[in-house]
Amino acid sequence: MARRSKLEIITDMLAAIRDKRGRIKPTHLLYKANLSHKKMTEYLEELLTKEMVKEEEVESYKYIIITDKGLGFLQEIKRIEEFTESFGL
Amino acid sequence: MATFVFGPQWFLGIDSMFEMISVVIALAIAWYSRKAHKLTDDAKYQSISAAFFLIAIGMALKIATNFSIYHSIKTLAVMGATTALSPAEQLELIYDIGYFLARYLYINGLMLLLITLVLKVRDTRIIALFSLFNLIAILLSSEPYHIFHGLAITLLLFITHYYYQNSKSRKTTTSKCVFYAFTFLLLAHTSFVLVSESWRVPYVIGEALQLFAFLLLATNLILIMRRR
Numbered sequence: 409m410a411r412r413s414k415l416e417i418i419t420d421m422l423a424a425i426r427d428k429r430g431r432i433k434p435t436h437l438l439y440k441a442n443l444s445h446k447k448m449t450e451y452l453e454e455l456l457t458k459e460m461v462k463e464e465e466v467e468s469y470k471y472i473i474i475t476d477k478g479l480g481f482l483q484e485i486k487r488i489e490e491f492t493e494s495f496g497l
Numbered sequence: 498m499a500t501f502v503f504g505p506q507w508f509l510g511i512d513s514m515f516e517m518i519s520v521v522i523a524l525a526i527a528w529y530s531r532k533a534h535k536l537t538d539d540a541k542y543q544s545i546s547a548a549f550f551l552i553a554i555g556m557a558l559k560i561a562t563n564f565s566i567y568h569s570i571k572t573l574a575v576m577g578a579t580t581a582l583s584p585a586e587q588l589e590l591i592y593d594i595g596y597f598l599a600r601y602l603y604i605n606g607l608m609l610l611l612i613t614l615v616l617k618v619r620d621t622r623i624i625a626l627f628s629l630f631n632l633i634a635i636l637l638s639s640e641p642y643h644i645f646h647g648l649a650i651t652l653l654l655f656i657t658h659y660y661y662q663n664s665k666s667r668k669t670t671t672s673k674c675v676f677y678a679f680t681f682l683l684l685a686h687t688s689f690v691l692v693s694e695s696w697r698v699p700y701v702i703g704e705a706l707q708l709f710a711f712l713l714l715a716t717n718l719i720l721i722m723r724r725r
Contacts, residue, residue, distance in 0.1 A: 415536075415537050415538070483724075484536065485536075486724060487721050487722065487724050488533045488536065488537065488542075490669075490671055490721045490724060491529065491530075491533060491671075491718075491721050492533075493667050493669060493671065493672060494667075494669065494671035494672045494674065494675045494717055494721065495545060495614070495663075495675055496614065496615075496659060496660060496662075496663035496667075496672070496675075497541045497542070497545065497614060
């Protein structure tokens, strides 16, 4: 299997959160995104900085929640994929 | 003496309007590819952006040259020749420089599409070499009009074949849109090459086909942008 690009990893992470009704526990994300703990922390930091996700505590459990910006990013990636396919890039 | 006007008299200005619409569409595709490049950092989007930007600038220069020629014809008819160059020489100079740049940029746009996207070659030396071939062919030809459209037909044959295969494997509306768009662009240049002093109808047909090709590319972009 080919190595995923940074963009693919970030897209997979955001899609995993979205598919879990917009919020996910960090341990579940680690499993869903198929990443090492170190790598996931690194990418999560970036997503938090870019305000594509936010952290929230619900009943003493930490959750990662996708923001509107994160959902918009996923939508744009979907459009770019279609643009790529239509032009055979 | 060069032929300054390719289409029939009644079509003057309408051709520029058609091309103006195509320029806007080509610029929109260039802008979206640039946006995709910024988001993904993938060089292939930069290539398609540059290709459509060159096509847009080439067409815009053709519009500007046509406008200058029509304007010069009117002005010289009113004022008479008062410059060092005769009116005919002035027009020929505008025509030569304007059309050379327009054709060179447009062909380089098509060439960039073929080399980087269809042939998947990213070596800038190869791109520079092909660009030099285009320069020599367009600059030194005694028939630049026919050489330009001949080159465009050759490049578009390969590009259209690639998009035919792409639409066959993807089977999506958008990939079919791009295939049909390049097919119409190929037909447009085939029509342009048939234009002669005595038969100018193919110019009108070519302009209409070219506009239709760009409208299909716009449809493709709209379909993608409306996706939720």
